[in-house]
Amino acid sequence: MTTARKAAVLGSPIAHSLSPVLHSTAYRELGLDDWTYERHDVDERGLEAFLDTVDHGWAGLSLTMPLKRAVLPLLDSVTEVAESVRSVNTVFLTPAGRKVGINTDIPGITAALRERGVEHVERAVVLGGGATAASALAALARMGAREVTGYVRSAARAEEMREWGGRLGLEVRTAAWSRAAEGLGAPLVVATTPAHVTDALAEAVPERPGVLFDVLYNPWPTRLAHRWRARGGTLVGGLDLLIHQAALQVEVMTGRSPAPLRAMRAAAERALRALVAREGKTID
Incomplete structure (x- = not known):
C-alpha cells in the first residue's frame, strides 16, 4: 500500500513535453499506482504563485525553460551541484515540506554519454550559452575535461x-558564434541551442567527426545531426538526456532505485513518434 502523491512538469510552452509519459510509465513499473504526474503551463511571472500551492501531497516538480533559473530565489535550499551552474531542473519536497532545488541534467548528460561509450573527455566544444550549456560544462568537468571552448552570440554570454568555468575548475575559452564551424573538429561537440540554430553548420561537419551530443529531440535528427551521422560520427540525442535526467528525478521523488529505464525509453520513443506524426514531420 502506497500513499498517493503527485508531481508535475512546469514550463512555458509545455504542451509537447514528454515528461508525463516518462514519469507515469515509471510509476506503473514501480507499482506506484496512486501517483500522478501532470504538466502545467507556468511562466516566470506565475512561478511563485504556483509554488505556494505545493503542499505535502506533492513529491516534486520538474522544471523546463524558462524556469530553471527563475526558481532559485524561491527555494528553501539548492544543492551544491545546482548552485554551481545556477540552474535547477528538479524541485524535491522533503517530508518537512521544504523545497530543495536539484539539477539532474548534469548527471543525465554524463549518463547519456557513457551509454554511447564516452567515459572520459579531454577537450570539448559547447554550442550555445544558456542553462543547458552550464549543465554541460559541469558534466564535462566531471568527465575530466581540461579545455572547453564555448561558441556564443554575445559578450555577456x-x-x-567563463565565470561558470572558474567556479567549476574548468578552463573555458569563448569565441563568437560566427566562428562556430571551426569547433566541429573537436572530439566532443555539445549543441545546446534551440531548434534550427545549428542548421547552417551542417555543411561544415568534418570528414571524420567525433561525437555530437545534440540536446534536441524534436525535430530529430537536426540537420547537423543528420550530416554528422552520414559522415560516420557518433550521435547522442536529446531524448537520451531527457530519459536519463527523468530517471534520476523519479529516483529522487519516489525513493525507489533504479528507475525502470528500459520501459521509460520505450514509452518515450512511442510518444515521440506519435507527436511527430501529428505534426506532419518525419523522424528516423
Whole structure:
C-alpha cells in the first residue's frame, strides 16, 4: 500500500513535453499506482504563485525553460551541484515540506554519454550559452575535461560561461558564434541551442567527426545531426538526456532505485513518434 502523491512538469510552452509519459510509465513499473504526474503551463511571472500551492501531497516538480533559473530565489535550499551552474531542473519536497532545488541534467548528460561509450573527455566544444550549456560544462568537468571552448552570440554570454568555468575548475575559452564551424573538429561537440540554430553548420561537419551530443529531440535528427551521422560520427540525442535526467528525478521523488529505464525509453520513443506524426514531420 502506497500513499498517493503527485508531481508535475512546469514550463512555458509545455504542451509537447514528454515528461508525463516518462514519469507515469515509471510509476506503473514501480507499482506506484496512486501517483500522478501532470504538466502545467507556468511562466516566470506565475512561478511563485504556483509554488505556494505545493503542499505535502506533492513529491516534486520538474522544471523546463524558462524556469530553471527563475526558481532559485524561491527555494528553501539548492544543492551544491545546482548552485554551481545556477540552474535547477528538479524541485524535491522533503517530508518537512521544504523545497530543495536539484539539477539532474548534469548527471543525465554524463549518463547519456557513457551509454554511447564516452567515459572520459579531454577537450570539448559547447554550442550555445544558456542553462543547458552550464549543465554541460559541469558534466564535462566531471568527465575530466581540461579545455572547453564555448561558441556564443554575445559578450555577456561569453563572460558568463567563463565565470561558470572558474567556479567549476574548468578552463573555458569563448569565441563568437560566427566562428562556430571551426569547433566541429573537436572530439566532443555539445549543441545546446534551440531548434534550427545549428542548421547552417551542417555543411561544415568534418570528414571524420567525433561525437555530437545534440540536446534536441524534436525535430530529430537536426540537420547537423543528420550530416554528422552520414559522415560516420557518433550521435547522442536529446531524448537520451531527457530519459536519463527523468530517471534520476523519479529516483529522487519516489525513493525507489533504479528507475525502470528500459520501459521509460520505450514509452518515450512511442510518444515521440506519435507527436511527430501529428505534426506532419518525419523522424528516423
